[in-house]
Amino acid sequence: MITKLNVASIMVLNKDEALDFYVNKLGLEKGQDVKQGSYRWLTVRVPGDVTEISLEEPGPPVHDEATAAQLRELITKGALGGLVFKADDIRGLYETLKSRGVTDFTQEPTDHFYGTDMGVRDPFGNAIRILQQGKVAQKATA
Amino acid sequence: MSREVEDLNRRLLRARDAMDRAYAEPLDVRAVAAVAHISDAHFIRSFRAVFGETPHRYLQRRRVERSMFLLRETDRSVTDICFDVGFSSRGTFVRMFREIVGETPSDYRVGHEPMVAPNCFQLAATRPVVAAGVARRSSSFGDATAATAS
Numbered sequence: 001m002i003t004k005l006n007v008a009s010i011m012v013l014n015k016d017e018a019l020d021f022y023v024n025k026l027g028l029e030k031g032q033d034v035k036q037g038s039y040r041w042l043t044v045r046v047p048g049d050v051t052e053i054s055l056e057e058p059g060p061p062v063h064d065e066a067t068a069a070q071l072r073e074l075i076t077k078g079a080l081g082g083l084v085f086k087a088d089d090i091r092g093l094y095e096t097l098k099s100r101g102v103t104d105f106t107q108e109p110t111d112h113f114y115g116t117d118m119g120v121r122d123p124f125g126n127a128i129r130i131l132q133q134g135k136v137a138q139k140a141t142a
Numbered sequence: 143m144s145r146e147v148e149d150l151n152r153r154l155l156r157a158r159d160a161m162d163r164a165y166a167e168p169l170d171v172r173a174v175a176a177v178a179h180i181s182d183a184h185f186i187r188s189f190r191a192v193f194g195e196t197p198h199r200y201l202q203r204r205r206v207e208r209s210m211f212l213l214r215e216t217d218r219s220v221t222d223i224c225f226d227v228g229f230s231s232r233g234t235f236v237r238m239f240r241e242i243v244g245e246t247p248s249d250y251r252v253g254h255e256p257m258v259a260p261n262c263f264q265l266a267a268t269r270p271v272v273a274a275g276v277a278r279r280s281s282s283f284g285d286a287t288a289a290t291a292s
Contacts, residue, residue, distance in 0.1 A: 006275045013148065069144050078158075083272060084262075095250035112261045119262065125155050129262050 007043070009054040010083060011075050013124045015042050018055045021123050025100045027093075028053070030067050053083065073123065082127035090116050090132035152191050153178040157185070158200060162265075165204045166228045172195060177189045183238045199272070205229060207269045211253040220247045 012018035022028045022044045031043035031052045039061065043052035056062075058071035074080050087093050090109050097120065099107075106119035106127065115133040122128060146153040161169065174197060175185035189197045205227040212223045224235035224247075242285050257264055 052151060072144065072148050073151060076148040076155065078155045104156065104159065106162060110261070117261065121155070121159065125152055131260075138268075 005051050007052045007054050007055050008083070010122075010126055011058060011071060011080055011124075012055050012122070012126070013057065013072060015040060015055050015057055017123055019044065020096065022053070022055070025097065025098070025102050026128070053058045060115065078121065078125040078127060080126065082113060082129065087130050087132050090118060090130060093130065094118055102118075150178075150194055151186060153180070154185075154189050157189070157197070158193065161197065161201045162204055165201060165208060166226060166279075168228070168230075169201060174201075201228075201239055203242060203269055203272075206239055207265065209235070209239065209247065210250060210254075210268060210270070211264065213247055214254045220251075220270070223247070235290045242272050 019030065019042060023030055028044040030046045031045045032041050035042040042055045044055065045052050057077075059065070060068075063071065072118035073079070086098075094105075094109050101119075102120060104121040104123075104134070106121060109116050109118045114133065115131050115135070117129055117131040119129050121129060157174050160177045161174055162176075171182050171186065173181045178185055180188070186196055186198075190199070193200065208227045209223050211222075212218055212226060216223075218226065220236070221232050222233050227235075229235035231237070236246060239250070243250060245253075257268070259267065
């Protein structure tokens with residue numbers, strides 16, 4: 001029986017830039033940062049959580065150059081996967097992100113029957129959603 | 143070369159996000175193209191090449207998807223919903239809805255109950271594809287064009 005999601009991964013265009021965004025802007029913490037030859041195993045995680053998010057760059061030795069170019073195009077089109085986080089004070093977090101210079105919001109905090117969520121993109125185009133779970137008095141709006 | 147493609151994609155995605163966010167407002171192609179920092183004509187051409195449809199059509203599908211949500215989830219009138227989602231005339235809204243969804247807003251409302259999936263899933267899953275392959279080619283920018291973009 002599988003017991004835990006241990007590592008998730010997300011494709012980024014540049015690991016240093018990704019680390020800066022996910023740690024200094026979004027507020028995650030750095031996990032592993034290990035160099036193996038030219039390969040850098042770099043992860044971030046929610047502070048206090050055990051699940052690592054591996055920041056993966058398309059390219060050798062995993063991808064040939066043509067494949068890497070396709071992946072980079074898909075990342076920047078927003079067509080690859082994303083991440084969904086939970087937060088305890090989503091409106092406060094929204095203000096914090098703005099104060100840290102984050103501008104690429106896809107959705108401002110919005111109430112739904114299951115909670116309040118918002119959307120933001122990382123610098124490369126990946127979609128990140130953040131949810132504060134819990135019932136809110138919902139008035140349906142477009 | 144490939145860096146240029148990636149940079150253009152990213153800027154077009156930012157403009158697409160702006161349409162997703164501000165669909166209810168009067169939007170014109172110039173305002174959205176400005177988000178991507180490119181000229182109107184180049185914007186329409188490259189948006190179509192990257193995302194497979196014109197920005198105009200993308201915005202209309204976004205508006206129609208939100209109207210479908212309101213038709214399912216609220217008791218608001220078709221006319222109110224038409225304005226809620228950024229159309230400026232009921233006639234255009236109903237025609238566009240029918241073209242994209244394949245039935246009228248009123249008929250759609252009768253046939254659909256509220257959904258219980260998370261909103262981000264709904265946004266993706268219920269965005270209509272154009273019914274019966276009748277995608278009109280249009281480079282104008284939707285019904286709300288007459289108003290000034292904010």
